Amino acid sequence: MGEKVIVIGGTAAGLSAASKAKRVRPDLNIEVYERTGYISYGACGLPYFVGGMIDDPDELVSLFPHEMANKRGIPTFTHHEVTAIDRTAKTVSVTDLDTGRKFQRPYDKLVIATGAAPVRPDIPGTELDGVYYLRTVEDGIRLKGALAARRRIAILGGGFIGLEMAEELTQAGAEVTVFEQLPRLLPFLDESFSQAAAQTLELHGVRLFTGTALAAIHGADGRVTAVETSDGQRMEVDGVLISIGVRPATALARACGLELGLKDGIVVDEHQRTSDPAIWACGDCVQMRHLLTGQPVYVPLGTTANKQGRVAGADLAGEEAAFPGVLGSMVTKVFELHIAATGLSLEQGRTAGYDAAASLIRKRDCASYYPGGSDMHICLIVDRASGRLLGAQAMGGPTVAGRVDVLATAITAGMTVAQINELDLVYAPPVAPVYDPILIAASQAMKLVNP
Secondary structure, three states, X not given: OOOEEEEEOOOHHHHHHHHHHHHHOOOOEEEEEOOXXXXXXXXXXXXXXXXXXXXXXXXXXXXXXXXXXXXHOOOEEOOEEEEEEEOOOOEEEEEEOOOOOEEEEEOOEEEEOOOEEEOOOOOXXXXXXXXXXXXOHHHHHHHHHHOOOOOEEXXXXXXXXXXXXHHHHHHOOOEEEEEEOOOOOOOOOOHHHHHHHHHHHHHOOOEEEXXXXXXXXXXXXXXXXXXXXXOOOEEEOOEEEXXXXXXXXXXXXXXXXXXXXXXXXXXXXXXXXXOOOOEEEOOOOEOEEEOOOOOEEOOOOHHHHHHHHHHHHHXXXXXXXXXXXXXXXXXXXXXXXXXXXXXXXXXHHHHOOOOEEEXXXXXXXXXXXXXXXXXXXXXXXXXXXXXXXXXXXXXXXOOHHHHHHHHHHHHHOOOEHHHHHOOOXXXXXXXXXXXXXXXXXXXXXXXXXXO
């Protein structure tokens, strides 16, 4: 009998860890415990399920528990919550949420992949029927099922998820109002990007209130009826979606004494090892290392969770593996507007000690004479002293994601904007102009570099 491995969490990071460890060492006896009723699902697809683009939540699922057991040899238990970790005895306490049965399971090695929990605002009314969050498949089913009766929806939070949900709820026929406490949407992006996102939302009928916080959610007979802003305005609504960010779900780690760091994320090394040599952690419950600054950051993304899970699984199984860090590459779509970013913002670059400056260009994403295509805006953040690219942002049509991926590669390789300007990029009238927007942006950014 091989070593006993317990994995807490059955989504991206946890199942990546379990599957990788089993491939490296088939003799390992691995069990996965997941608190919700779903495993291996694409959480980033939840807005599109709620909006009706995806009909069945099972379409979001890559593997079901019986497939994990039968195809990969990894017993996986849903509706099972790990409630405690005893590091001395090397046991976990588990509760079967369907039956109430409580039991303990021993481990030789443990993986914590408990993910993140939504931030809950400290205002009256969050307990009312009609207040929603969107983290799990069950959350999505609950919200989608309520749309027929709840046509006026307030969204608290103007980040990527809030804006994606504004689009999907609008397309599902709801009247949507977005409240953002900060002065503008997506404040980590160039201000022109925030303005474009706001204009696009308003063009499609979404009402926006920036610089506006909610002071209370009001209800009658236990159900949401209205929201009240910090300046005393009252608006009648049928439901409220709270999307003001997430924080690491690390109550288990804290209770058992593991070292915690930024935002209470679990501290791990490049192999995803925690302060306990028998415990690994990965995904949205851990702090990460930024590739450029080397400093701890918290960037909960699905791509990162999957990669960290693979590293944790490989390392605990004895295979050499390391996770280098993150740039925070991300992309979203707000109706027809695509927005992507990677690396440091201008403010982050300056805070990190760089002599950072930003350049902004607009260029068609195909040949000017070719029908179709769209304007693309690219903002580059450059270190004036070295010419090195620190960050990139782009908005426009669907091709922005690929171009930001190129720029993320350049940042990872430590390239300067002069080197980027010399890249041999593709050209064909339907897909790119002779001088790609990346090259134009790099050429413009070169003017900011100290001679």
